[in-house]
């Protein structure tokens with residue numbers, strides 16, 4: 001199979017971790033007889049520096065032309081704490097999501113038995129946790145009308161959802177539930193928000209199409225609590241953009257394996273795969289960042305974008321082996337030997 | 353001193369836990385030579401049943417006439433999962449907040465050494481946690497314009513903030529920081545939302561009036577993570593209504609003492625005190641609910657509404673004593689003797 005992949009390394013540690021994912025992907029492709037053609041493209045602060053735009057048109061075209069996009073991380077401290085900056089890396093991210101129509105952000109949280117002690121939660125609370133959030137990514141308050149009024153003394157943001165937007169996200173949720181434990185939780189704030197009531201209505205209507213799926217409806221504040229109390233009680237959760245932003249980040253730290261969590265953003269045509277961690281500028285260029293989340297994002301790409309399950313499984317297996325054998329970066333070394341980012345990548349590629 | 357207190361017991365376990373707070377308050381008043389006049393009033397499902405309205409005018413008048421309001425809990429399962437219900441207990445809550453102008457919700461999270469093992473977090477993560485959220489309570493997306501458009505196929509909610517609204521909440525935050533460790537964290541989503549940018553601007557301008565306070569600005573998704581990772585790093589946090597709803601609930605479970613956490617809602621004239629737990633309908637009428645959060649809310653009331661610090665301290669001391677002596681309800685009994693709600697209240701009143 002010929003795989004055309006756009007490669008958006010981004011900022012900070014992005015390029016370093018992406019390099020390892022490329023090595024591992026190439027190794028798995030060689031093993032299974034595929035050929036990957038990588039098309040690198042600029043994004044984030046790197047793109048602002050080069051062409052004054054965090055998501056340039058050429059990058060968009062590269063993504064559209066590709067079968068999948070592999071993404072590193074974006075963000076640079078010089079843009080932080082400057083709400084008035086005209087061009088910011090995050091804008092590139094939002095523009096990319098919207099232009100590529102990446103409406104469903106898939107964010108799994110699971111545990112690695114060997115890393116369970118890294119969780120801030122007690123072992124008995126976190127054990128067995130294996131949940132996945134489907135966050136709506138191209139609607140809601142992120143993309144509604146916003147502005148100032150009354151002589152700059154009032155600010156407003158608008159959260160909007162259409163039935164169609166909710167439906168396509170919810171359907172993905174039901175389908176995912178069917179492939180997992182047939183449990184779906186719809187997270188909203190229907191006791192206050194009209195958009196949440198539309199979400200709840202729409203999901204309730206879909207229930208009859210998936211009679212095997214057991215659906216629960218929970219308020220976002222309650223889920224924020226229960227994720228800390230009993231995360232293993234959840235399986236598939238669907239939610240709107242802003243709630244998803246907050247809850248997926250909360251969920252990501254409970255496993256203790258945040259540096260290992262991959263994600264996917266799915267559209268009708270294009271899909272994008274990226275580690276959930278940020279650009280971690282303090283570590284950039286030092287060859288110390290943990291590349292596993294990006295490598296596992298590549299595994300998600302093989303499975304989700306190309307339907308290549310065995311290839312994905314091979315990557316996951318070699319990652320597990322590296323953890324078991326202690327071939328890990330300093331964040332996981334725990335007093336043992338700390339391997340460099342590039343050494344971990346080399347080891348994974350060789351052992352696949 | 354003569355203290356006029358409106359008493360809104362509400363639904364579920366509300367009346368039971370309120371009874372204990374009344375006993376303890378009367379005992380502390382007797383000891384220090386005050387006289388309390390309690391004015392009971394209806395709210396929540398109880399008020400819907402009696403007069404068809406969750407926050408009736410008479411209740412509002414009783415609150416306005418009082419020096420402080422002591423509140424139990426509201427909510428009843430028969431209104432849940434029915435987004436179309438015309439009258440719901442929560443509406444009473446929102447109406448009450450707005451009509452009484454309760455713009456600042458004070459939500460502390462702290463640990464009791466004897467209960468630290470109840471936390472879902474590991475001891476070393478939670479130890480020393482003592483933070484307080486100031487949540488804006490009468491603005492934002494809770495009270496903005498909302499509705500349907502496009503033949504009922506589109507729903508929207510509007511989040512609005514004025515500079516004045518942000519300022520009065522932020523000032524309370526700065527003042528609270530001055531009385532504590534002089535650290536203030538402003539939680540927003542200024543990389544996306546215009547209202548958040550207004551928040552950040554406004555808080556930045558106030559910094560010069562409180563030169564001793566060290567202010568940090570963090571995104572809501574990052575705070576959702578760090579609250580689980582290192583809650584003890586925070587002291588005073590200020591935030592808007594919806595973020596506050598989610599984060600205060602998340603914070604409340606990390607200490608392991610959710611059943612003990614009090615809260616206050618402050619306005620220019622009136623202030624209201626209530627436990628953060630809900631109406632817990634399954635336990636209603638069984639005399640088993642833990643009354644300590646309500647009793648500690650009464651302590652906050654003595655201190656905050658009446659400036660009676662010694663009285664508040666006396667209540668906190670007797671609560672600590674009850675915990676140390678194992679005079680606790682079944683949720684804290686841990687195999688030991690479980691006291692009834694009313695027995696804990698009697699014990700506290702007697703030992704004050």
Ligand SMILES: CC(C)[C@H](C(=O)O)[C@@H](O)C(=O)O
Nearest residue numbers: 090091093094245543544573
């Ligand atoms: C950078 C920011 C705009 C973005 C978001 O809020 O969506 C990020 O937090 C994320 O979750 O990918």
Ligand SMILES: CC(C)[C@H](C(=O)O)[C@@H](O)C(=O)O
Nearest residue numbers: 191192221442443445446597
């Ligand atoms: C019941 C609900 C409307 C309310 C809120 O969201 O404010 C509750 O969750 C709270 O935090 O007091």
